[in-house]
Amino acid sequence: MGNKVSIGLLGLGVVGSGVIKLIENHQEKLVHQLGTDVQVKSVLVRNIDKQRDVDVDRTFLTTNPDDVLNDPEIDIVIEVMGGIEEARKHILNAFANKKHVVTANKDLVALHGPELQEAARKNKCDFYYEASVAGGIPILRGITDGLSSDRIRKVMGIVNGTTNYILTKMDKEGLSYDVALKQAQELGFAEADPTSDVEGLDAARKMAILARLAFSMNVDLDDVEVTGISDITLEDMNYADQLGYTMKLIGFANFDDRKLEVNVQPTMLAKNHPLASVNDEYNAVYVYGDAVGETMFYGPGAGSLPTATAITSDVVSVIKNMLLGVTGSQYLDPHFNKQLKTEEQRFGQYYVRLHVKDEVGVFSRISALFNELNISFKRILQNPIIKHEKAEIIVVTHKTSLDNFYAALNRLENLDAVIETKSYYKVEGDANQ
Amino acid sequence: MGNKVSIGLLGLGVVGSGVIKLIENHQEKLVHQLGTDVQVKSVLVRNIDKQRDVDVDRTFLTTNPDDVLNDPEIDIVIEVMGGIEEARKHILNAFANKKHVVTANKDLVALHGPELQEAARKNKCDFYYEASVAGGIPILRGITDGLSSDRIRKVMGIVNGTTNYILTKMDKEGLSYDVALKQAQELGFAEADPTSDVEGLDAARKMAILARLAFSMNVDLDDVEVTGISDITLEDMNYADQLGYTMKLIGFANFDDRKLEVNVQPTMLAKNHPLASVNDEYNAVYVYGDAVGETMFYGPGAGSLPTATAITSDVVSVIKNMLLGVTGSQYLDPHFNKQLKTEEQRFGQYYVRLHVKDEVGVFSRISALFNELNISFKRILQNPIIKHEKAEIIVVTHKTSLDNFYAALNRLENLDAVIETKSYYKVEGDANQ
Numbered sequence: 098m099g100n101k102v103s104i105g106l107l108g109l110g111v112v113g114s115g116v117i118k119l120i121e122n123h124q125e126k127l128v129h130q131l132g133t134d135v136q137v138k139s140v141l142v143r144n145i146d147k148q149r150d151v152d153v154d155r156t157f158l159t160t161n162p163d164d165v166l167n168d169p170e171i172d173i174v175i176e177v178m179g180g181i182e183e184a185r186k187h188i189l190n191a192f193a194n195k196k197h198v199v200t201a202n203k204d205l206v207a208l209h210g211p212e213l214q215e216a217a218r219k220n221k222c223d224f225y226y227e228a229s230v231a232g233g234i235p236i237l238r239g240i241t242d243g244l245s246s247d248r249i250r251k252v253m254g255i256v257n258g259t260t261n262y263i264l265t266k267m268d269k270e271g272l273s274y275d276v277a278l279k280q281a282q283e284l285g286f287a288e289a290d291p292t293s294d295v296e297g298l299d300a301a302r303k304m305a306i307l308a309r310l311a312f313s314m315n316v317d318l319d320d321v322e323v324t325g326i327s328d329i330t331l332e333d334m335n336y337a338d339q340l341g342y343t344m345k346l347i348g349f350a351n352f353d354d355r356k357l358e359v360n361v362q363p364t365m366l367a368k369n370h371p372l373a374s375v376n377d378e379y380n381a382v383y384v385y386g387d388a389v390g391e392t393m394f395y396g397p398g399a400g401s402l403p404t405a406t407a408i409t410s411d412v413v414s415v416i417k418n419m420l421l422g423v424t425g426s427q428y429l430d431p432h433f434n435k436q437l438k439t440e441e442q443r444f445g446q447y448y449v450r451l452h453v454k455d456e457v458g459v460f461s462r463i464s465a466l467f468n469e470l471n472i473s474f475k476r477i478l479q480n481p482i483i484k485h486e487k488a489e490i491i492v493v494t495h496k497t498s499l500d501n502f503y504a505a506l507n508r509l510e511n512l513d514a515v516i517e518t519k520s521y522y523k524v525e526g527d528a529n530q
Numbered sequence: 531m532g533n534k535v536s537i538g539l540l541g542l543g544v545v546g547s548g549v550i551k552l553i554e555n556h557q558e559k560l561v562h563q564l565g566t567d568v569q570v571k572s573v574l575v576r577n578i579d580k581q582r583d584v585d586v587d588r589t590f591l592t593t594n595p596d597d598v599l600n601d602p603e604i605d606i607v608i609e610v611m612g613g614i615e616e617a618r619k620h621i622l623n624a625f626a627n628k629k630h631v632v633t634a635n636k637d638l639v640a641l642h643g644p645e646l647q648e649a650a651r652k653n654k655c656d657f658y659y660e661a662s663v664a665g666g667i668p669i670l671r672g673i674t675d676g677l678s679s680d681r682i683r684k685v686m687g688i689v690n691g692t693t694n695y696i697l698t699k700m701d702k703e704g705l706s707y708d709v710a711l712k713q714a715q716e717l718g719f720a721e722a723d724p725t726s727d728v729e730g731l732d733a734a735r736k737m738a739i740l741a742r743l744a745f746s747m748n749v750d751l752d753d754v755e756v757t758g759i760s761d762i763t764l765e766d767m768n769y770a771d772q773l774g775y776t777m778k779l780i781g782f783a784n785f786d787d788r789k790l791e792v793n794v795q796p797t798m799l800a801k802n803h804p805l806a807s808v809n810d811e812y813n814a815v816y817v818y819g820d821a822v823g824e825t826m827f828y829g830p831g832a833g834s835l836p837t838a839t840a841i842t843s844d845v846v847s848v849i850k851n852m853l854l855g856v857t858g859s860q861y862l863d864p865h866f867n868k869q870l871k872t873e874e875q876r877f878g879q880y881y882v883r884l885h886v887k888d889e890v891g892v893f894s895r896i897s898a899l900f901n902e903l904n905i906s907f908k909r910i911l912q913n914p915i916i917k918h919e920k921a922e923i924i925v926v927t928h929k930t931s932l933d934n935f936y937a938a939l940n941r942l943e944n945l946d947a948v949i950e951t952k953s954y955y956k957v958e959g960d961a962n963q
Contacts, residue, residue, distance in 0.1 A: 119821060123679060129746075129865050130678065233822035238675055239668055245563065246556060246842030313562075371828055374807040379824075388552055388839040389666035389829060391812075395804055396825035406821040409679030423854045432562050 102131075102416050103138040105165035105196075107187055108178030109158070112201060112228075113140070114151035115405030116175060123409070131416050141165050141178070166190045173415055175408060176200040185209055192216045192224075197424060199411040201228035201404050207302035211315045211431075221425035223418055225411035230303045231256055231380040233403025234396035235410065240310050240384065247386035249311045253525070254348040256303040258378035258398040259287045259294035260326050264344055265376045268334055274327060286378055296325035297346060297361040304348035307382065308359045312352040313432035320437060322360035329363055333450065333520050336491055337365045340448075340476055341528025343373045349525075351438075358438040365448050367526030440500035446475065446524040447494045447502050451509065452516040455481055455488040459514040463490065466508050472497045487516055493524055535564075535849050536571040538598035538629075540620055541611030542591070545634055545661075546573070547584035548838030549608060556842070564849050574598050574611070599623045606848055608841060609633040618642055625649045625657075630857060632844040634661035634837050640735035640751045643742065644864075654858035656851055658844035663736045664689055664813040666836025667829035668843065673743050673817065680819035682744045686958070687781040689736040691811035691831040692720045692727035693759050697777055698809045700767055707762060719811055729758035730779060730794040737781035740815065741792045745785040746865035753870060755793035762796055766883065766953050769924055770798045773881075773909055774961025776806045782958075784871075791871040798881050800959030873933035879908065879957040880927045880935050884942065885949040888914055888921040892947040896923065899941050905930045920949055926957055 104120070106113050117137055120127070127135050138157065145158045159165070165174060166187060174191040176184055176198060184205050188198050198217065200206065206213070206229045217224035227237045231254070240249065255261050259281060266277035278295065281287035293299050301321040308316040326346050337344045342365035350359045366373045371393045375381040380398030385391055397403040418424045453459045460479065467474065476493040494502070509515050537553070539546050550570055553560070560568050570590065578591045592598070598607060599620060607624040609617055609631060617638050624631050631650065633639065639646070639662045650657035660670045664687070673682065688694050692714055699710040711728065714720035726732050734754040741749040759779050770777045775798035783792045799806045804826045808814040813831030818824055830836040851857045886892045893912065900907065909926040927935070942948050 115821075119679060123681070126681070126865070127679075234825055235672055235675065235677065238671065239827075242668065242671055242675070242843065242847065244668065244839070244843065245846045246552060246560070247839045248556070248559070369809075371807075374804075376802075386839065388548075388835040388842075390833070390836060392667055392827070392829035394672075394825070394827055397823050400823070402821040403823060406677070406680045406819065410675065410677065413678045414675065421854060421856045423856065432559070 101134040101136060103136055103171050104173045104175060105138060105171040106140040107165060107176045109140050109142050111401035112404045113177040115401040116408050117151050119405050119409045138171055139164050162187055166194055171196060173197045173412060176202055181205055188213055189216055192220045192222050195220055195222060197223040197415045199225045199408055201408055203229035203302045207305045207318045218425055223415045223424045225414060227411050228404045228407035230306050231382055232397050232399045233406055234380060234394045236382045236394045237310055239394050244386055244389060247388045249384055249386045250353060251385040252307050252311045252350040253372060254382040255345055255372055255375050256348050256380055257294055257300040258380055260346040262286045262378045273331060274329060295327050297323040300346060300348045300361045304350055304359055304361055308350040314435045315431050320359055324362040326363055341368055342366055343368055355433060356436050356438045356442055358443050363522055365522050365524045367528045370526040441498050443499040444496050446496055447521055448524050449492050449521045450519040451490045452519055453488050453490055454514050455486050462514055467505055470501050470505050472501060472505055534567040534569060536569055536604050538571060538604040538607050539573040540598060540609045542573050542575050544834035545837045546610040548834040549841050550584050552838050552842045571604055572597050595620055599627055604629060606630045606845060609635055614638055621646055622649055625653045625655050628653055630656040630848045632658045632841055634841055636662035636735045640738045644748045651858055656848045656857045658847060660844050661837045661840035663739050664815055665830050665832045666839055667813060667827045669815045669827045670743055672827050677819055680821045682817060682819045683786060684818040685740050685744045685783040686805060687815040688778055688805055688808050689781050689813055690727055690733040690779060691813055693779040695719045695811045706764060728760050730756040733779060733781045733794045737783055737792055737794055741783040747868045748864050753792055757795040759796055774801055775799055776801055788866060789869050789871045789875055791876050796955055798955050798957045800961045803959040874931050876932040877929050879929055880954055881957050882925050882954045883952040884923045885920050885952055886923055887947050888919050895947055900938055903934050903938050905934060905938055
């Protein structure tokens, strides 16, 4: 590689432009850190003539992937084109040509991470994807390096900025879900078709990647159970507040007895939980390790510059590995075979809101039902809804198994006194009030 | 080194015992990560016969430093004995004998870090000290690896658990400083002689280390200006709360125009600042980078297991470097020559609480005084103190230079209407209320 490292880019959207700017602006620091020049040599684009907000020599632009993937001078390929199949093909191609790859493509890494990792290893190439989870937060490094000697038990993440923005607006300003979503769309925090964000799919991708690294196993995207935020009502948010909780979309991954649980679901989080004060479009990942206890990494989850920073930091790591001659060894083979927890093995506290007939003895019947299943209550609220001659009952349970909780929901449905189960949510932490 | 790495310990207090337990408990994971056994071979102690809460073969214990520092089989020395001079001598000795060193000794690293780093580099040895700052939080890695491609502008830290515990108790429970300190001492969060914590010296050590790595320059402990928490009153805490701030002991380091400012001082932090909800004995470090924007690393700042985790993670990094044959290159030479900011170059918002004569025109005279210095007000509170025929005035200024602010304080003292300047504090962030 001589005293120059050459980089090829696949894609030149906002993130790609950000990477080019960062590398240009930091030449001095990069040279100091690495003792070598770092230059972008060619960039794959769809349309060479398109107007761009970054100053790139047009002779660097190409519409032919081979100009990036087959150029023997190019050492590192940065994939910022997005999409799945084409990106996958190009990356596999890059590895076959002994090029290292850095990507921000969470969809691709979530779906095909293990395959790409394997191809990298075979070709002694580096494959880094810090930017794919929580943009500017160096969480993958935190897990693989910083906590390498700990046994991680639990990872909880607010890993989708769009949903966190919407929930913050609902919570702090009392906006309805629809109004908050519309506002997020107007501000560019949510896309015209917000499905992937609001239904939790984007968060699920990040949790699959996090769980893989935290627990050293091949977690598939399908292993992640997902519930989105589109059914959350202001009523439940207000009750959460009253009970000392905040509603957040939480990615949850837990590993014990060599068994794994990964899911994404709206969760009532005790207000004293470190994640509870992560607001607006910010992301944070909370990690619980046997030895270290509670840690949290907080920062911007998206944005072209934070993402470009994560990519450039990965590029710096790759160059260091190249200089040291140790590429292809940064992530380890999965250590554990994946085994998912059954519903009997998953435990949680739950919030349930019921509409019941407003008559004598209703609460004691409901209470007996939970009792029979050995589920005890932590909090109870009961309010009459006079206009409709019914009452609203809210309970927060102590810890119970998920199958047990589902059994309770089932029996509630068959109880004559229960008009409707309005909602139920998982609860995390102990509220102080 | 064969397929076994041997470790020598200097010291066997709670942290040393924790390291031994962690290495034993994680043999399986360590072997998987590193492909090599990791064994503690000998431990320097003062008294071999002392009762200990960790199961160590007594034949491993020694009172002769040479058994650790001169044993050719020992690859890595972990220094957890504390103190300055003896630890420094042993570590220099270890480097001279080509042993890598991991330490948790913030006092030593703050005072002699550059010298030790230089000795390590000369001998191609690794020198890691993640545990010296914010215990279990992998913040040094976050700065040197995760944000390596960014230009860090500002580091703010709650890096002392004792003072954060005391301030949290004062703030949330209305305890006075003395009562909160006593409680912290009873719970073991504060030492019998709490000077080093409450006067900010411990935090200053950590800020010197952080500033060195964040800004790539040799920062000395003497460069850190320090004010402790022992003069904080409940009155000022209550006013802070009323104005939308929380009082925290903040380590502040800022670098622009190649000029540095580092200090530790009680600061009124806007409640919406990520650091404002870091409570009890927890630590957090907030980093602002040009590209990434705001990030924060949160976790336990002390405790034997979190500290032992950081040490063991460092040991894992050293072993990886050994396996790759690249020890001695982890931290870089300082890039910038140190240049400290003058008071004219340091800017901040300030809170001032005055007792003034309760007579007509006082406020307008004070206001004119600030006006002449071009300092404008962001918030003003005025309350009569009827019993004593005086009034209390609180102002929060907009941003101004420190020399300008000091000039204002000086002039206030000479103003006839001002009875006393009760207190003043730096203010960070914009309160919402």
